[in-house]
Amino acid sequence: MNIILLGPPGAGKGTQAKRLEEKYGLVQLGTGDMLRAERASGSALGKEVQAIMDAGRLVSDDIMIKLIASRIDGAAKGFILDGFPRTVPQAQALDAMLAQKGLKLDRVIEITVDQAALIDRLAGRFTCANCGASYHDTNHRPAREGVCDVCGHKEFVRRADDRPEAVRIRFEAYRQQTAPILPYYQDKGILTRVDGMADIDEVTRQIVAVLSKIAA
Numbered sequence: 001m002n003i004i005l006l007g008p009p010g011a012g013k014g015t016q017a018k019r020l021e022e023k024y025g026l027v028q029l030g031t032g033d034m035l036r037a038e039r040a041s042g043s044a045l046g047k048e049v050q051a052i053m054d055a056g057r058l059v060s061d062d063i064m065i066k067l068i069a070s071r072i073d074g075a076a077k078g079f080i081l082d083g084f085p086r087t088v089p090q091a092q093a094l095d096a097m098l099a100q101k102g103l104k105l106d107r108v109i110e111i112t113v114d115q116a117a118l119i120d121r122l123a124g125r126f127t128c129a130n131c132g133a134s135y136h137d138t139n140h141r142p143a144r145e146g147v148c149d150v151c152g153h154k155e156f157v158r159r160a161d162d163r164p165e166a167v168r169i170r171f172e173a174y175r176q177q178t179a180p181i182l183p184y185y186q187d188k189g190i191l192t193r194v195d196g197m198a199d200i201d202e203v204t205r206q207i208v209a210v211l212s213k214i215a216a
């Protein structure tokens with residue numbers, strides 16, 4: 001099963017992708033996480049994208065398409081794309097890439113959320129410094145205070161692009177560059193919306209209900 005999770009910054013794509021990865025044995029291909037790993041490694045690519053990401057702008061299509069092409073091959077049981085595609089050229093490049101490998105997209109899930117809720121989610125977000133699991137100051141704290149539920153690590157980080165000025169630019173990038181891919185998938189008949197204002201477990205239930213129709 002090959003799926004895309006779409007939605008604005010803070011919609012819950014990363015949170016849900018981690019749960020689906022576990023449930024279905026799919027590989028999560030999170031482009032934001034990949035870029036942050038490049039930065040942490042100090043690679044040339046990481047240095048090139050650092051300022052762009054911190055400002056909240058999108059990295060170039062060329063870089064992103066190469067990055068994702070090199071990872072899709074490793075996803076034998078299927079993949080969850082989280083953060084890619086983010087522009088119409090990326091969506092078209094993905095189609096070409098999948099066709100070349102004899103693969104197809106089963107479903108594109110748009111997680112819809114009110115903008116006011118997103119600002120609060122991003123301001124309160126912190127992630128495990130080891131595995132990237134995402135938490136929130138009030139909505140979703142680790143079960144044991146100060147210890148990651150997923151890997152047991154005890155250090156957490158906050159993202160530079162969750163500052164309000166970068167968040168404004170990320171919303172604008174979503175509105176102008178990413179939202180236009182929704183009709184692209186709507187026209188293909190593979191787009192489904194879920195209500196991302198529901199709590200995290202309920203959003204997972206909605207997505208699982210959509211995917212169970214594919215798996216059936």
Ligand code: AP5
Nearest residue numbers: 009010011012013014015031032059083121125135136200
């Ligand atoms: P990326 O890391 O992909 O950031 P994003 O799309 O802005 O998404 P986020 O990770 O901020 O949010 P999310 O939807 O995953 O929400 P989360 O689950 O964490 O990209 C970062 C940057 O990399 C981009 O700005 C760009 O520069 C670059 N980049 C990446 N891909 C690119 C591409 N393809 N092309 C070009 N550039 C690219 O949840 C957020 C918070 O809310 C958490 O605290 C969570 O606990 C909480 N939460 C989640 N769900 C709920 C819920 N239902 N109720 C209450 N709280 C919830």
